[in-house]
Amino acid sequence: MTAPSTTAPDSKPAGHPPVAAAKVGVLLINLGTPDATDYWSMRRYLKEFLSDPRVIEIPKLAWWPILNGIILTTRPSKSGKNYASIWNNERNESPLRTITRAQSEKLAAAFAGEGKIVVDWGMRYGTPSIAEKIDGLKRAGCDRILIAPLYPQYSATTTATANDKAFDKLKTMRWQPAVRTLPAYHDDPVYIAALATSVERSIAALDFEPEIVLASFHGLPKRNLELGDPYHCHCLKTARLLREQLGWPEGKLRATFQSRFGKAEWLQPYTDKTVEALAKSGVKRIAAVMPGFSADCVETLEEIAGENAEIFRHNGGEHFAALPCLNDSPEGMAVIEHIVRRELLGWV
Structure with a gap:
């Protein structure tokens, strides 16, 4: 019977070149x-x-x-x-x-x-x-x-x-x-709690109190949902959990979808159309949070903070705020x- 080896599993034979630790x-x-x-x-x-x-x-x-x-x-x-x-x-x-x-x-x-x-x-x-x-x-x-x-x-x-x-x-x-x-x-408790903390801090820093906050997610063609993409469900669950974490009533936080492209139907309600309708209905103060973006980008800084703010004011709204993404905040x-x-x- 061969005696068991006493060589450690990670040891190298004499003369073997150095190997970096994995x-x-x-x-x-x-x-x-x-x-x-x-x-x-x-x-x-x-x-x-x-x-x-x-x-x-x-x-x-x-x-x-x-x-x-x-x-x-x-x-x-x-x-x-x-x-x-x-x-x-x-x-x-x-x-x-x-x-x-x-x-x-x-x-x-x-x-x-x-x-x-x-x-x-x-x-x-x-x-x-x-x-x-x-x-x-x-x-x-x-x-x-x-x-x-x-x-x-x-x-x-x-x-x-x-x-x-x-x-x-x-x-x-x-x-x-x-x-x-x-x-x-999308439903991780640490993520939801971080969103709620960020939203509360950002709203507290505003010089107005939003009547409604939109949770605006990047849109997808409706066909993607019909083919089995879970994105729509994930977005709606994030919005619901965020609203519950904030302790807000239904209607205070509304999920919408932005950045549509082309002529096909995309996930609804559309952010820009919702912003326009709210302004025309007499809502004067709204904010938007973008929970699907881990970092601010052209879709949040230009499309929401720029284009949608302009749509809101053009149709009778007064105060619009795009809340920052989580980014590299604590x-x-x-x-x-x-x-x-x-x-x-x-x-x-």
Whole structure:
């Protein structure tokens, strides 16, 4: 009988080159951003975004002429102006990039004393790309990676496409890291409590009391719901739980959907139409919170704080406030750290 080995499982034979201790990577992912506001930068970004079959579920043969012949000719200039109005000129980047970087840095600081966690961030569209960040985490010694799209409510157009991009990269790797993906957290108590705290603090800082608060979520074509996407249900549950956490009566907080595109019917009620109707009905003071966005971006800073505020005042409203997203606030970082630590159980 052969005597059992007394060599430790992780020991190396004499002369073996040094091997770095295995680490765990966390890759925070957000939607994406153009690199600049000029026509060609916007065109590159929009082409990547609107070429994604998870986003545009139209046969390529029908969609390609529309995209390349019409949309990418006209939309980059308009979108560039929208981005320019909210651009972080000090860092020459979009607020979404600024905030996502800050979230990554603060999460890394929270894990700093634990040694084996490496945190980074990437974008589904534009730069920095998911693929390059997975390469970086692998080079840093990560043999396990948590893919963490920061979308509280699941949709194939957001969470799934971010995961798709990560898996596309994994398919090219001979030595893949093990991966986990972050599930939806639309009803997580820590997330709901953070939203409520942020809303209460933001409203307390206003010089008026809103009669109604809109919880505005990014819209989707109604067809997505009919095909089984759970996003609509997740949004409504978030809004209900937030209202209950705040202790508000029904009607004080209303869920709506923004950012529709094209002629198809999208999830209703529409934010802009609701804002217009409220103003015309005599409501003078409203606020909007955007619980589906983990970071402020063009949809919150320009579309809601700009366009919808103008719609409200144009139709008789007086006071409109777009409340900030959770961003890298203490509440926002508490949510991100909580959901990441929950998924890392058993790995660290």
